Structures are given as structure tokens and as C-alpha cells.
Amino acid sequence: MATITQSSPVTAEPKAGILSNIKVTPGKAMAHLALLLLVLIWTVPTFGLLISSVRDRDQLAVSGWWTSLTTVQRSFAGVLGTPADQVQEDDQFVIRGNVLGDDSNQVLVGFGTSINNPAEFPAGSSVEMRTGGTITVSEDGSYVWTSPTAFAHNRVRLFYTSQVPPRFTLDNYVEVITAAGIGRAFVNSFTVTVPATIIPILIAAFAAYALAWMRFPGRTLLVALMVGLLVVPLQMSLIPLLRLYNGIATTFGGSAKSYLGIWLAHTAFGLPLAIYLLRNYMAGLPREIMESARMDGASHFQIFVTMVLPLSFPALASFAIFQFLWVWNDLLVAIVFLGQSQNELVLTGQLRALLGSRGDNWEILTAGAFISIVVPLVVFFSLQRYFVRGLLAGSVKGG
């Protein structure tokens, strides 16, 4: 572990590969192929989700997203006009209409009168109907149904086969944000995440400074305690805290499930990592600066505010990103400390509820999931350097 002294972000300049000056061309090709395969496995699932979320819901339900750019031939059933639509022209009764609907971009290839054979006759041909009359259906789906006697049928279906071109739409997003409650959940997620990210920083920074630069009895014990608390499962805290919150709510009135409750919980749960990361970073700051400032008569408080805090910015940023991603992506703390109403469900909770209630509506699920992951992805890609630095400091140095 002592071998890692500097943190190298993922995006850093590639060092000439350790093994790169070996001339094994087939080996190199294998390496390219293997890495490409791995990258595909790691990206295709997310890519498929993104594509699916902008597909037409009817197409999404019947074909795989990888076919979304191809025109497919598919069979449907349409209902023909009723006797109320008929007009008399000369001595003929005529019903006109379009089986594809008014603004379809499909192309009809064939049609039939039986569900078993929806492409019995090619587009443009005229066919005798069992209920009477003759129907002619053209490529654009429009039909003319004529009969020498007045129409008196109830409901007649026409089966047809058409070419369906790909169709992309943002309708899924509109529906998810409005009707499925993801829009509200998005606001709720922000409401939970932003205070829960900011509040622990100052508290942790002061504690970290004390643990890094002040000498007092019990310090090593406290450092060990922080390292221990880093891995305490949240599950240990849930029931006692739930009881505590319920107790406070019944004693002082108010609700046991509130934003204040979850902010404080996330603040506390984030503190061990925050203190640990910041302490490690602060302990690495040059001792001379501190000592010369002390010589000049600066107090610990002044040193901390004017020197240590600004110098620790990279570590503060690392922690802020961690905490933001962790709180945003959290489900467990949210379902325990917030209610299940629309005003309180966060994105992860709403998404889970949709998985239960709309499990087969992939247009809802894919669009909802994408909305929930877009914020972390933006944070992640724009601040990847700090994130990686934090990871390395957090897990490599101390374990």
C-alpha cells in the first residue's frame, strides 16, 4: 500500500504501458479485442436503457431495442367504418377510411379478412367481404368499401400487415415526469441530497483538524473509532433511530418521518468517511506552515479557517461528491426515514414503486431510470478527478 503515493485520475495522461514495448502483434490484437468486449459489456446495458426510453411505447413492447433503427414488418388489426359512416354515391353505398389511422408513417403491404392470414391480398387489390360489399385497400392504408345495398354490419375488423419505420419520441419522458410522479420525486431527491451533502462538511472539517493537528489524550482511540465506524452497517442504526424518532414525535408532536430527520441521519452517516478522508488529507499538509503560523501567534481557529480549510479544498470536493452520489442513490435510509407519499418519495423509492406497479411498462421504467441516473452521471463525469482522488485516499491508504 505504501507503493501508492500519488493519486492518478482515470483521465490522466497514459504512462507508456508497462508491457507496451513488447512486440507481440497477435497479443496486442487480443488485448484490443478483450478490452473492447469488456467495455461493451459495461456500456451496452445503459445504452440499451437510453435507446429504449426514447422509443415509441408500442414498438418498445414488441421488439428489442437493438432493432429500433430498422423498419420492421408487423401485423395488426383495424376496425372498419360503421354503417353510420356510409354515404350514398349514385347507386352505391360507400364507406371510406384509413386502417392505419390519419397520420401514420406506416406502409401497408397486404391485408386479409382472417386473423390467421393478415397478408392474404397485396395492397391495392379488391376483395369481397363476408359481410357484403367489396373493399379496396391501398398502400397508404386508405380503403374504399362499396356495396350495392346499404351497410348494416356491427363491427368488422380488417387484418393487415405493414412496414413500421422506426419512431422515436419524448412522450415517455413527459408521461414519467407528470403522470408517474418522477418529476416530483426528482425535486424531492434534490431536497434530501443538497442539505445532506453540505451540512456534514463543516462539522467534519473541524473534527478532522482536531484529530490531525492537535495533541490530546484519547486522540489515537478516536481515530481508531472513526476507522471502525466507517464499516458499521447502517442496518444497526435503523431500528433504534426509528424508535428514537417515534419517541420524539409522540413527545413533542410532529411527524417521525420528515426531511429534517433524514438530513440529520445522512449527516451522521456521512461523518465517518468525511472525517477519515479529511483527516488523512490534513495530516499530509506541510508541518512548517502550521508551525510558523503558530509562532506568529495564530490560534488553532485562525489557522483552520484561513489556511487549512482553503488548502483542503480537493479533499472537501472529494467528500462532497461521494456524499452527493451516496445520498442521491440511497434507497434504504429514504424508505426508513421518509414517508411513502408522493411528497416524500425520492427517485430511487419512486423507481422501486414503479418496478412493482408498472413492471411491464418498460417505456415508463426506462425513462424513469434514466432521469434518476442522469444527475449522478453528470456529477461523475464532470468531477471524476476529485472522485477518483477520494477513492484512492479513502480505500488505499487506510483500507
Place this chain on the structure above:
Amino acid sequence: MVEQILYAALTIAVGVGFAFVYFWGSNWLLDRALSTQGLDGPASARRDTLRTRIRPWLFLFPALFFLTVYLVYPVFETIRLTFYDGGGRNFVGAANWIWALNSPAFVQSLINNALWLIFVPTAATAFGLLVAVLADRLWWGNIAKSLVFMPMAISFVGASVIWKFIYDYRGTGEQIGLLNAIVVAFGGEPQAWITVPFWNNFFLMVILVWIQTGFAMVILSAALRGIPEETIEAARIDGASDVRIFFDIMIPQILPTILVVWTTITIVVLKIFDIVLAMTGGQWNTQVLANLMYDQMFRANHFGRGSLVALVIMIAVLPVMIWNIRQARSEEGTH
């Protein structure tokens, strides 16, 4: 909704403001109360010492308060509750333990958690190492690393939706799930993957491997870069092959880091909850401890049993915790 946003903004202002006022105010008060102005030598020195003694605790107090209320006290309270009934009122002795040992769900969870523990850290570490080694050799390695790292940012629930879509199964008609489409393309029978006995656990584990590989890759990649070039050069001059260099030179040097990555993922695995809840809810024999704890706490409303399951998770984490503390203390010595 607007009120809610204002409420959040106000909380940030009040929270940060309050913290600042506390730290500034308490330090000011300390300096005022134990001022050395106008005091002679010994008295002044005594006050100096006293201030130095007190100040760290002023800095630490808010953090220690939160940690005590939210993490330390709950540990003891949870242990106490394991001996109490569902409402947490009546002492029941070992009844919850007897329930656990006779509960098929609990035993199932233990077995499944063990499977997760064996499979996920191993697979994620292995894949992470593979990507790190390959990416270091190729000019587009950094792009590849960024892409493999990406799932780290996705929530477990979001990842569950992504993979549930991959595992989607249609009884009739065209398969819209990628996995079944591939199976059908190779002439196989489509399956409802998440209900396949035993193997469905692995389909859930794949999701966590997919998320955690990026983490392993980043840490191991940094470790690989830290290997002194000379050791590899020397091996090469001796005519060692790439594979031999990898297994005999590189792996031993980064072994401590591999261990760290492995244990870190182990902790994540022990607490795994969201994926199982979102994918199966513990049905089809995929129950795990954290989800069982949630079931007992919220569905069955039995705090005693819920606490017991939580305690089992805690006990499982304990060896790693002790190892971490010892590791940190030995590093403390080198500072």
C-alpha cells in the same frame, strides 16, 4: 413544492450558519473565559494548558454528538433489542435466536450471503484487474476505463432497472430482453432468468459486479502504476513472458492493494439490499440478510428479529473492521 425547496435552502443556511456560530463562538468564549491577560507566569501557564486541553473537544463536539446518537448508541441498543419482542418492550431471552435458526428464510439468507461473498468480490476484483492491465497497454485505455467506471455513479435501483430489462422474458412473441434474444439467436429456449432456482442469485450478483468493477479497476490501476519499472525490466531481460511477468512480478507487488479492494467490496456485499429488493423482493430463494432485516422491520414489524438480523450483519463485518483498525494504527506509526 416551492415551500419544500425554500425549506431545504433555509436548512442549509441555518445548518451552516449554526455550525459556524458554534465553532467561532465556542472558541471565542474559551479564549475569553480563560484569558491570560494580566496574569503572571504560573497562573498564565496553567490557563494555557487548560485551554489546550479543552479546545480539541470544542472542535470535536458536534461530530462526536452525531456519531454517538446515530451510530454508537444504536449499536448497543440493537444488541439489547435482540433479546426483546416485536415491540421492543418485553424481554424474551433467546427467543429471537431460536426463531432465526428455525426460520428457512434466515438460513436461506445466510447461504445466499455466503454465495454473494464468494462470487462478487472475486469477480469484481478479477475483472477490475483485467481492465486495468489491458487499459494500461492500449492508447484508448483511458476512455475504456472511464466507461467501465461509469456504473459506479448509478444507483443500485437504477442498475436493477437496467438489468431487469436485460433479463426480461416474454412467454410468446419476440424477446425484448437482450439476454433472451441472444439465447434465442443461438437456438436456445428463453428463460425467466430471475426465477431460475439457485442460478437467479448469480443473475442478481452480476449487477453488483457490474457496478463494483470500476472501483476495483481504479484502485488497482493506481497500484499497477506504482510498480517500479526496474523490476519488470529485469524480468523481461531474463526472458520472462508477459503472463509470467503478470503473475510472478506484478501480482505479488500489488497483493496488499488487491486485499484492500477485496475487503472493501466484501463490506458492500454484506450490506446488499437495494438490488434484491428491486429485482425479486427476496422471492424465488434470493433472500439476503439486509433484505430480511427490512422485511422483519417494516413488513412484519418485529423489531427484535430485525435487530437480530442486523446484528448478524454486524458480526460478519467485524473481522474486516478489526483488520482495518489494526492497519490504520500501524500506519499511524509511520506518520
